[in-house]
Amino acid sequence: MITAKAPGKLYIAGEYAVVENGYPAILVALNQFITCTIKNANGETGQIISQQYQNNAVSWRRQGDELIVDQRDNPFSYILAAIKVTEEYAKACHQELKVYDLQIDSQLDNQSGRKYGLGSSAAVTVATVRALCEFYHLKVTKDQIFKLAAIAHFSVQGNGSLGDVAASVYGGWIAYHSFDRQWLAEQRKVLSLPKLLTLPWPNLKIEPLSVPTNLKLVIGWTGKPASTSRLVDKIAIFKAEHQVKYHQFLENSRLCIKKMVQGFRTGDLRIIQDQIRTNRMLLADLARQSGVDIETPLLKKLCQVAEQFGGAAKASGAGGGDCGIVAIDSHVDLSHLMIAWQVAGIERLPLTVHYIGDVQRYSLKPTR
Known part of the structure; x- marks a missing residue:
């Protein structure tokens, strides 16, 4: 059985501007988590289970006479995207794909299931990617986990900065500069995932911040x-x-x-x-x-x-x-x-800042 978790986050400043390429924001990771547990399935059918999401609603709208389902607020969309991207990477690393049961447990909602706004879609994406990387014995760095989770999350949401993904991966207080999502979309069509993970992403910068003692x-x-x-x-x-x-x-x-x-x-x-x-x-x-x-x-x-x-x-x-x-x-x-x-x-909300490892050991530098 494999278990991985990812913290929720809050934006401190820089909202809306950060969705534009290269613009910064400040975020903080918090000590409430989404936990992903994976174990081999008994038989040929696997399950994705979440006690919190069992009554999840799906939003939809009209586009002319068509009914368009909005998957961006549906946590299962992010779980499935994380599975798809991570397994694509596992296959490229010559790992045999398996059937498994995947269980999600969330602390990012209240007891009635209402969201606190702590970045549950990002945290569930990161937790799923982390757990699957361990399940498939993939040796990945924080930077690679961020990129896999960012690719998965962006494939569902389409208009975010991915700063919440960065906070869930790196923890603590961070200054985040958003990368060129159009570049990512274009490179995703022509490059393999292993190659894409090794490239510097234009404008991306993630810097840990030290906090005043007071x-x-x-x-x-x-x-x-x-x-x-x-x-x-x-x-x-x-x-x-x-x-x-x-x-x-x-x-x-x-x-x-x-x-x-x-x-x-x-x-x-x-x-x-x-x-x-x-x-x-x-x-x-x-x-x-x-x-x-x-x-x-x-x-x-x-x-x-x-x-x-x-x-x-x-x-x-x-x-x-x-x-x-x-x-x-x-x-x-x-x-x-x-x-x-x-x-x-x-x-x-009785929350504290959550740090992941040595905050001084990472700093994705900007590229142009």
């Missing part, structure tokens, strides 16, 4: 799940119609993340907090111009309360619900902040 990360959940894919789709429409405004947002976001990374490098909490507030304002401007509801009323309340107690707060990820993050001095008494959140209907 920084405490506090996470609040609004109780309303959101669909990242559909929100990103809406921003893509704004991008097409208002290219100059969108480009200005991108450049402002890039400068903000650059300053924030410098705050991590110098251990300056004040700089990090200032840039979290700046990033919140940039996202608010994007929301007003695009008509996309990024900061819901409850997320706004989450931020307002946190600011009253000296924290720098913003929505995490695509917004529209899910979580908000607060960077606050670790010496601050949080009891009154927690009471105010509770009164507002905001749940604090």
Whole structure:
């Protein structure tokens, strides 16, 4: 029996801009996991089982008279994509394919099955890839696991940055620069997987960040799940119609993340907090111009309360619900902040940062 796990994640800053090639974001891996267990099947039929996903709903829409199923919020789509890609690699490495039972156990949802917004699709992809690589005795590095999982995840979602995949693979706090997904799509058609995994990917950079000793990360959940894919789709429409405004947002976001990374490098909490507030304002401007509801009323309340107690707060990820993050001095008494959140209907998630191995041992350098 093989067991592998991958942590969930939250975006700290850089949302939406990071979906464009080479633009940065900051993410953190958290100590809630998706676990994938694999064992040889008895007979010719294997199973994919998940207690959490047994009642999973599938979204669909009309395209003319056709019914189009949206698989991007269906976790089984990512599991199947991870299996397909990893087994393609295993076969290229001359491993005989087997029949097995695969079980998924998720901590990234609450007891009623609602998502916290911790990147469950990325974590389930990474956990499945990790488990299958071990099952097929494939000696892979973190970089190779990231690339296999990124290929699988992108084949389903089609419009993400893959930053959540990076956080699940490398752990800790990371600065992530998105790679050229169009390049990947083109190379995928003509190159073998082993060759593709050895190549540098254009614009990709993943850098571990050291955290100021006085920084405490506090996470609040609004109780309303959101669909990242559909929100990103809406921003893509704004991008097409208002290219100059969108480009200005991108450049402002890039400068903000650059300053924030410098705050991590110098251990300056004040700089990090200032840039979290700046990033919140940039996202608010994007929301007003695009008509996309990024900061819901409850997320706004989450931020307002946190600011009253000296924290720098913003929505995490695509917004529209899910979580908000607060960077606050670790010496601050949080009891009154927690009471105010509770009164507002905001749940604090008792999460901590999850590190995977030696964070200083990896750093995918940018390529052009």
